[in-house]
Structures are given as C-alpha cells and as structure tokens.
Amino acid sequence: MAELRSWRHRRAPGEPIGAATRESYYGLPVIHGPHWHWPIVFYFLLGGLAGGSAVLAAAARLLGGRSARPVVRAGRYLAFLAVLPGPLLLIVDLGRPERFHHMLRVIKLRSPMSLGVWGLIAFSLSAFLNALRQAVDDGFFGRSNRLVRGFQQLPDRALAIASTVPAFFLAGYTGVLLGATAVPLWARNALLLGPLFLCSALSSAAATLSLLLARRSQNDRAEQALAQVEFLALTGEVALLEAVHRKSGPVIGRPLRHGAEGRAFAGARATTATALALHGLALLLPRRWRQRLELPASILALAGAFLLRATMVFGGHRSADDPAATFALTRSDE
C-alpha cells in the first residue's frame, strides 16, 4: 500500500536538487507509478504459463495422435493448476479485496484490466472443462458410471480448440495492460509488450511441460515438438527483448540498464539467448544427446520468463519516478 506521502522516496536518486531543477521540478516524478509488486509478477508468470500450456495441449490434441497424449494430459492439468492462484493473487493486491466483485459490474473495451478480468474468467472456465475432460479420461471418477459417461459427452477436440482464444488472450493482455498507462517504459513499448509476453508464455509453458515429461520417455516425437515450439518462441522472445531495448532509447530505457532492474533485464536477455543457443545446438546433434542440452535450456527459459516479468513490473516503478523519462515520452519532438 502507498506511503502516506511518498515524494521523498520517489525523487530521482542521486540527483542534487539544484541540478534537477533546471530540467524538472526538483527532480520529482511527473506521474504516479503503479503499486504492483510481487503478486503481480507471479500473476503475469502463472497466467502466461497457464495460457501457453492450454495452447500446447490443444495443438497436441488436434495433431498429435496417441504419442502426444502425455502432452495433452500434462498441458491440460498444468493450465488449470497454474490459473488457480491467479484470481487470489489479483485480489490480495486490491486496496479493498472484499470489493473484488465490483470488477464484474461493467465490461469496458478500452480498459485492458476490465477485459482481463472477463478473459481470466473465460479462461478459468475453459481450463476447468479441459482438465475435467482429461480427468474423466484418466479415470479419476471411475471407469463407467453415469457421471463419467455424461462427461465423456464433452466434445474433446472442440474444447481444446475453444480454449486457445482465451489462452492467448490471458497470456498476452497483460502486456497491453501495461502499455495503456502513462509509465514511459511501458508506454513506449506498448506494441511490443503483448507479443513479448506471448512468446515468453509459450516458451515457458513448453519448457515446463518438457521438464515434467522429461523422465518419462527417451525424447520421443512429442517432446521434440515441445522443444521446437520452445525454440521458435525463444527466437521471438530474444528478438523482442532486443527490440524493447532499442525502442526504449537512452532516457526511457534507463531502468533497463541500471540498478537491480537493469541486472534483471540483462539476466533475462542472457538466459533466453543461452536457452535459444542450446536448443539450436540440440537440433544439430544426434537424438540421444539432445536431452542433455534441452534440460538446461528449459530451465534457463523459465528463469528468463521470470526475470522478464520482474524487470517489467519493477522497471515500471523506476520509469514512473523518472521525470526525464516522462518528458522524453511526452515531447512531440522525440
């Protein structure tokens, strides 16, 4: 929660008042930053993981045939489990948690947070149905009774296909949400954050699924497919991280280069690039050696996804507190 008066904590660090006066009002921030902290970082991460898993499960269900069954099963369960804490993380973050249901009064197309709430509900529902269908197939409710036969009527493929829309939405809307603010770092990268979060969602979901399935098989075709998705998504992620770095420029991009956020961003770039390189290398090697490279690559991809979310959330705080960044964003000549 906000401090009583926060200007003294938010003044650009290390700026002597006299020097700052020339450029701004005593170096004080022009805008107010968000209050979002770790719950939101984890919500972004888990939301991406859930959305990505649902997409992978759907693709595996549609094209994968029998050998992709483990991916379908793990993907559906993971999507459901990962989205479960989401609403809780969002509610504890409210100033008045007991009023969370006020979000359900309206739907506003220009408010990504309003859309996000409805998208989260839609996704939770579809993830629940997909997980339920999987649980029935896995015999959680017995083999043949009325209940099971009823649930088996649930159209399997249609459920999988229908889940992809809210899944992509859940994984990507958070980037749009950040971009639709006055925070310079987010606003400048508004068009890039959604795609970046999507790529990271898919790579982290593929990474988690291959880690979960790694010990079960000897790198079969389904796992190769996961590795390939991870490779492609990581390619996008590495490119978009570079694009964010360039687009932010020297002033707005300061949080990406200095302090803890700067180190986290460098970490995100290093881990994703290394993961990508390892996957690329694995593609060239004989099959039995691949797993040795793909395991660490998946762990690095997950670390990169986490660092990316932390950089963006906390970098946003730094950015909002920097008057020069706001001026750089709101000057017409830049």
Next chain:
Amino acid sequence: MSSTVPVGRTRARPGAFGFLTDTTLCIGCKACEVACKQWNQLPMDDFGFTGMSYDNTGDLGATTWRHVAFIERISDREGRRPTTLAPFQSNWLMLSDVCKHCVHAGCMEACPTGAIIRTEFDTVVIQQDICNGCGYCVPACPFGVPALSPFDGKAHKCTLCYDRLKDGLEPACAKACPTDAIQFGPVHALMDRARARVSELRAQGVEARIYGDQALGGTGGIGGLNAFFILTAPPEVYNLPAKPELPQRRVLPAFLTTALAALALGIATLFSFRRVGRMQHG
C-alpha cells in the same frame, strides 16, 4: 516549444464546468490547499522539510488535491542570482496544481469497476462506494493525479467539489483564492478569458501560454483539459508533460500486434506438432 498564438481549442462540451488557474496572479499563499483540506476533510500529510523553496507538500496525492508548486528560478549557469528580472512579478513561478478533469480522461477509461464517472458538470469523480482499490487509474493518469490512500485503500483525487457544485456553490479552492488566480466557471467562457489574458500578457512582453488546450497539455486524444492553466514558462518547468497522450489510444493497436503474435505462435505450434501424429500411423 512555445506556441506563438494562444490556440485555446478544446473538445469540452458546452455545458462543461472547470477551473482556469492563472499562475501570473498566484501569490503562493496556499489558501487553496488549506481550503481544499478543510472542505473535503482530508487527513494531514506527513510533514517534512523538503528543501524545495516554500513547497513542503511535494505533489498531488490521495490526501492532497491542490498542490502549490514553487519554482524558484534563482541561478544562472554559474549559480549566481540573476540581477535582471522578467518584466513581471519576480523570478518565482507559482502554480496551484490540481486534477485536470480531462475531456477524455485516462483514469476513467482505465477504471475496471466503473467507479470513475463523468458528472453532469462534466467533471471526473471517483465514486468511493464503488472503487475497490485496484490502482489502475493511478499510472493511467498522464498527470500523476490520483493515488491510493493508505487510510482506506481506495483511490482519491479532486472532485471539483462535486457536493458544492450540486448546491450551486463554487469549489472551495476557487472561493478561498484571494487573487482570483483560481477561477471557476463554464469551460468555454474561461477559455475565452484565458485567450484574452494571454494576449494581454504577451503585449506586456510576458511569454504566456495556455496549458490545457489541444495544442499543449490536452493533446494526444485527451481533447483538452477542463481544468487548465496560464503558464509563463514551458510546462516542464512546472513538472507538467508538454504533449501527453491518452494512454488508451494504445489499447487497440497493442491488441492488434498481440493478436498477430498469437497467430504466428499458433501456426508455429501447429507446425511443430504436425508430424507427431502422422509418424504414428505411417
């Protein structure tokens, strides 16, 4: 950055009410700050010595809805006090800052609960019985106005004294201002007055400008500010963004790039899984 002609264009509706804050008349007495606190029963702030001229308030916040900024332009490049002054007042700029009650308000468009409404006076008000403290309006305001209160967890900002307007009274700050630096009235009438005043000041050689029309301050889809200002220096000197943008203008383009990325990633995923089943049967 200074516009040569006062443009004074705004998209404010004919019935809109607002403030004209004329900084050339402000004497920095802070009567507006005090009147606002009194009328709206706002809790006191954490007092501290800021070292920023006479400004010990700092900025707008949940418990400060008027904030008088003191810009002391005291030194030249070598740090000496200037011996020639601008041909008015002193080298002290004072600005009583407030919520701008934007014609298109970022805070209002962001709010996911519909707590923020536009009143019959075209002012922007947070309904305290609806707000759940999600805090999205806080970074969505291009001027850093609303803030979450540590007392009740909800977002607060200037209501343009909605309760007083309902009773036919002018807002407390405008009422208290001894120099009429804060003027309340219909936006279009105030804008005419501002235009005349700026021309008058320019004739005196003062580099005056309107902040809050569609050329300065109320830019980028905001459509003008219902609470606007007459400034005598570039807006950034007062910690105001020169050409802010309505953040929600980025929503549709950002969703489009995200959808494109989703399409590409969807194809990539299908492409990666395409052989898994086929090999099975083949």
